[in-house]
Amino acid sequence: MALTLRRSFDSCPSWLAFRLGSMWGRAPHGAGGSSVAAGAPAAPPPPTCQRCTSEVCQAYGVPARVYHVDLLPTSVSLRILWELPRSIQAKVLWAAARRKHPEPIVAGAVADPAVMGYVKLYNILLENAQGRLADALRLCADRDNLPLLVHCIHGKDRTGLVAMLLLLLCGVERQAVVVDYALSEVLLRESREKRELLGLQEHLTTDQVMDSTISHIETKYGSALNYMRMIGLTAAELAAITENLTQPRLPLPAAGAPAGAACREHQD
Numbered sequence: 131m132a133l134t135l136r137r138s139f140d141s142c143p144s145w146l147a148f149r150l151g152s153m154w155g156r157a158p159h160g161a162g163g164s165s166v167a168a169g170a171p172a173a174p175p176p177p178t179c180q181r182c183t184s185e186v187c188q189a190y191g192v193p194a195r196v197y198h199v200d201l202l203p204t205s206v207s208l209r210i211l212w213e214l215p216r217s218i219q220a221k222v223l224w225a226a227a228r229r230k231h232p233e234p235i236v237a238g239a240v241a242d243p244a245v246m247g248y249v250k251l252y253n254i255l256l257e258n259a260q261g262r263l264a265d266a267l268r269l270c271a272d273r274d275n276l277p278l279l280v281h282c283i284h285g286k287d288r289t290g291l292v293a294m295l296l297l298l299l300c301g302v303e304r305q306a307v308v309v310d311y312a313l314s315e316v317l318l319r320e321s322r323e324k325r326e327l328l329g330l331q332e333h334l335t336t337d338q339v340m341d342s343t344i345s346h347i348e349t350k351y352g353s354a355l356n357y358m359r360m361i362g363l364t365a366a367e368l369a370a371i372t373e374n375l376t377q378p379r380l381p382l383p384a385a386g387a388p389a390g391a392a393c394r395e396h397q398d
Contacts, residue, residue, distance in 0.1 A: 183195055183196040197269065201263070203259075206259050209254055210254055211236070213254065214236070214239050214240075215239075221235050247339075249343060253343065255288075255291060256347065260360075260362070261361065264361040264362040266292055267292070267295060267296065267358065268367055270371045272374075278375075286311075290314065294354075295354055296375060298344070299354060299368065300376050311339070355368070
C-alpha cells in the first residue's frame with residue numbers, strides 16, 4: 131500500500147492527500163474478507179482514485195489501490211493561516227490576489243520556529259484534522275491494504291505524524307520513534323545539498339520537535355492510544371491495526387513479470 135501526501139497550497143490550495151493502495155496482486159478493496167475484528171462497525175474507506183491507481187500500476191507494474199484523505203481541508207488551512215503573524219497573512223492574501231501560489235510564503239513561516247515552527251504546526255493538525263487522521267489510520271485495519279508505503283513531498287511532517295501514531299500504537303519505544311523521525315533532517319539536508327530537492331526550507335527538524343509533539347499528546351490525552359480512541363478509532367480497529375503491523379507476513383513476490391501480470395489482471 132502506498133501512502134502519499136501532496137504538498138499543501140498546491141493547485142487546489144487546501145488539498146493534502148494520502149495515496150493508499152494495496153500492492154502485490156491483492157484483491158480489490160471489498161473483495162474477500164476483512165481482517166477487522168468481529169463486531170467492529172464498518173467504517174467505509176475513502177473512494178478509490180481510479181486515475182492514480184492506474185498511474186501507479188502503469189509506472190511500477192504493481193497492482194495498487196489509491197485513496198486520498200484530505201489532511202488540510204479549508205478549515206485547517208485557514209487555522210494555520212490565522213496563527214501566523216498579520217504581516218505573513220497580508221503577504222499570502224497579496225499573493226492570492228496576484229494569482230501566485232502562497233506556498234513559499236506559508237512554508238517558510240511555518241518552518242521558522244521564530245514565527246510558528248513545526249511543533250505548533252503538528253499540534254494544529256493533531257487538534258484540527260482528527261477525523262482525517264482517523265481515516266488514514268483506519269485503512270491499516272484492513273490487512274488487504276498492506277504492505278504500506280508512506281511518503282509526502284518531503285517525507286517528514288505529515289508522514290512523520292502518521293508514522294509516529296502507528297509506531298506508538300504498536301508499542302515502539304518513544305525514544306526510538308523520536309530518533310527515527312530525526313533521521314529526516316540528515317537525509318533531507320543531504321538531498322538539498324545535492325540539489326535533489328528544490329525549495330526545501332532552511333529550517334528542517336530536530337528530535338525535539340517530535341519529542342515535544344508526543345509530550346503534547348501525553349499531557350492532553352494520557353497516551354497516543356487514548357488520542358486514537360478519542361478521534362474515533364474503535365477498540366477492534368486499534369487491535370486490527372496493531373496485529374496487521376506486527377504479525378509476520380508472507381514474503382513479497384519479486385518485482386518483474388509476476389507483478390506486472392497481476393497488475394494487468396487488476397486493471398481488467
